[in-house]
Amino acid sequence: MTPSAILDDGDVVYEPKTDDQPSPKSAILHRHIHHNPITVVGASGNYLELSNGQKILDATGGAAVSCLGHGHPRVREAIIQQMNNVSYCHSLFFGTLAGEGLGEELVNSTGGQMSKAFIVSSGSEAMEASMKLARQFFLESTPAQPRRTKFIARKESYHGTTLGSLAMSGHLVRRAPFEPMLSDGVSRVSACNAYRGVREGEKIEQYVARLAQELDDEFVRVEADTVCAFVAEPVVGAALGCVPSVPGYFRAMKDICDKYGALLIFDEVMSGMGRTGTLHAWEQEGVVPDIQTIGKGLGGGYAPVAGLLIGHKVVRALEGGSGAFAHGQTYQGHPIACAAALEVQRIIREQNLVENVRRMGGILSSQLKRGLGEHPHVGDIRGRGLFWGIEFVRDKATKEPFDPKDLVAMGIHEKGLQPEYNLSIYPGTGSVDGRTGDHVLLAPAYNTTESDIKLIADITVKVIEDFFAEFHA
Incomplete structure (x- = not known):
């Protein structure tokens, strides 16, 4: 063949x-x-x-x-039951029990570390939403920081196929045909890839320090007060082939973000929701992101569903500002997708x-x-x-x-x-x-x-x- x-x-x-x-x-x-x-x-x-x-x-x-x-029979039955109740309603006007149930399940799963969930239909949509939410956070902070429009991501990364999420991605082959259309507001630093990144004789602590300095230098280069967030996958999926970070890496990256007042966004679309041995991949890193994207394991393929988990700091900025996220989609919080994802998450929790x-x-x-x-x-x-x-x-x-x-x-x-x-x-x-x-x-x-x-x-x-x-x- x-x-x-x-x-x-x-x-x-x-x-x-x-x-x-x-x-x-x-x-x-x-x-x-x-x-x-x-x-x-x-x-x-x-x-x-x-x-x-x-x-x-x-x-x-x-x-x-x-x-x-x-x-899976339980998920199939949950979908049928939701179709018997309501298959679709517009989230601008109405909510659903399935959506509320899923949000509660997800927020509870973080042990109170995250405040709210936002449900969409794909990982690419989740990354797009996280970019807009990060920007809006700085517009509605006190004082407002309108200069923050840029992002720092990593090389050999993949965050989605839409133009915004592809601009965030560092995978050269996937970017190449669309490069002229992609935002130039994203710059990149090295991925944390011990197999190819650690130099001969270099200790892990030294490797982490070198990557932290690279991120620090990039904040300075692009002007730190213009950066919304640093974006990374805790375990890099399709682009690198299941590469986890080394111990201490994300703690060091979080410290750099805090130093310059930027958010930390974790892309857990592929590595999250139990896939890497904890429900949230960040639980193994010793840090909590400000925004987290989730997807594949959220609904297990039973419906197109993905989403964001949003930290308290970001939600408080919206509460003290406009009170609304300036972003919405026709199929946002789709009842059938929410019902499927909720049942998947209940099964994962109940069956340990x-x-x-x-x-x-x-x-x-x-x-x-x-x-x-x-x-x-x-x-x-x-x-x-x-x-x-x-x-x-x-x-x-x-x-x-x-x-x-x-x-x-x-x-x-x-x-x-x-x-x-x-x-x-x-x-x-x-x-x-x-x-x-x-x-x-x-x-x-x-x-x-x-x-x-x-x-x-x-x-x-x-x-x-x-x-x-x-x-x-």
Whole structure:
């Protein structure tokens, strides 16, 4: 099977059309116009049923989304019940019990650290909203700070596909076609990536101090009183392949933000809501963000839903100012999406699934490192909870990446889909510099069992071993 053109969420390598590659008969503009995706005709638990008869073990929950697997009866019933009550109402005029229930569930889950929730339909929308909310916070602070319009984010990051969220992102390939349209009000500093960032002989404390100084210098360079916020993923997902921060990193970054009066925004769309072993990824960092975006694990894929969790300081500014967030969307707080997300979160809490994420994550980590730790083309295995990435290198000693044209990550993904494996692995690229670097992600459902995890690990090891046994650059 020849690797196709789509490498990652939003990342496309354009492949020329040839005479033996006729246009498919589809009314949908798929991610690649010359390739129809395989059709899923059914899904249950951890498995996807395909139109060609295959049954695929979904080891990634799509893009780390299906945290309860597929077809959970309680979530299905909650959606049906909400449809029987009300399917839609405009949030400018009305509220719903589902929306209020979800907000209360989310705020309570932070132990009082966050004040309010704002519910939208996608992670990109959540990032857009967080940018506008940060700006409005400074306009309504006392005294007002209207010069604050800029943001500092990180290289090799991904925060969304809309123009604002893409401008926040540092992933070069995804930005490239739209660069002239993107805001120049976002600058970037280095990501916290110990595998590629720590210098020879450098201690972790020294690495943190160096990154903190880089952020401090960037505040000074762009004029600190023009910066709204520093934006980062606690565990970098698709762009770097499940890279966690090193101990003390976010405490140091928060101190720099406080020094210059800027907000701290955590993008937890992919790494939050239990995925990394605590319900909120910031619980492992020793800091609380001022604004937090959430998404994928919020609703588990049962409805398009994402949102913000907003700190007390930001809410107090609105309460003392206009009293309103100058932002709204047609499907904001959609009742069915809220009902689905609320039931997903109740199940996670009632069944103590975050604890299961930690236990199963430990097993997955040990199994992957045992099977692939010495592989000559596996450079790093990293992650937290049930969020693990494997980075591939041409040379293990020098960490030299493969040429992007080799399509290593996508090749491994497509290898996994072959009938002898029947495994879906999430491919990603750009883990070195936004252009080069291949990695894959594993993100099983929170309710997976030990036997599920061992099966996923065994097949993943086999797929990678067989791919490289046949690989010719």
